[in-house]
Amino acid sequence: MDAIFEATIQVLSSDGLLRLNTTRIARRAGVSVGTLYQYFPNKQALLFAVMDQHLAMLADTIEKTCDGNLGATVETLAAAVVKAYLQAKMAQAEISPALYRIASELDARELIDSTVRRSTRAIETALSGASDGRFVDTNLIAQTLTAALYGTVPAFCHKVLSPADGTEAERQLTIMFRSYLVAQQRGIAEIR
Template identity: 75%
Template sequence: MDAIFEATIQVLANDGLIRLNTTRVARRAGVSVGTLYQYFPNKQALLFAALERHLAILAIAIEKACDENLHSTLEKIADAVVKAYLRVQMAQAEISPTLYRIALEFDARELLDLAGRRSAEAIEAALSTASDGRFADPGLLARTMTAALYGTVPAFCHRVLSPVDGREAEKQLTIMFRSYLVAQQSGTADVERKDANGAGLQAG
């Protein structure tokens, strides 16, 4: 399976979506077409599986980054999430436009939703343990951050990103996430102060 997926990526990168077929992929993977058909009955099934695998890799990368940054500062959590996401995107930058077209063609909303849920749960866990912040609803923040990440998929996938573009994207997303978390942390503190003041007035 790994060989077939890797061959699919290579054929997409070298020959493009139009020229990709099961025969080319099987030849590149070093397996027979019959063996490939045991896993994927046609080209469409193969492409859908390649997209599903890419999104799963994205989610796994974010989960790993968050697990490694439990009890870290908000700044480190924001940095880790952005780096993990873009590392995967840039690793397959050459075929990102093709993956984007596949997502549109196959209406991959369920796949995107699944990857988004996994990512949001991981980010929520990290935010809940942040060493320098506390939020009333870390789940909402995590879902917002995930929506921002996965909402950028079209922007990152409609063309091949250069390394310079990738670095700029990382810079901008990091600024966005850091600022968002700081603002939300301040908002939580303001609410707590208002609640405390209200309680004091009632007691008086």
């Protein structure tokens, strides 16, 4: 069962999306196709489940980080979120690129949206509760950060996956997010 999850990732990573078929997954998992179909009604459902698990983990990570930084400064928050997200990604380094290949295969739109919405909400809440926070449109800012986070990291992917570059990526993203948030605060100040 978990073996099937694991096998799906492995096959996807090593053989690619085109060679990802139920027989191969089953063989790699050390079971028969029949067994696979006893646990998942069809291929789509399996891929969906794998996606779901990964995305839920990412959203959890961000939520926990945000919850743990209520009352902190926005700079601290930005650093914490970037760090947590990157760590989560790197912990599943092999899975991640594979999943981006699945995502399109069938309608993960809903799934992704829900993950993004959870993260956006968590970040928004954290920004609202920041010790030094004050933003005109907290929701918009949260959306922007989420998009940048979820989008930029995969774009960085091959670089990010090696520890050294991961650290560098974290530094740059943190600087970017921090300066963006500060700019938005200053924006308010300027408006006043």
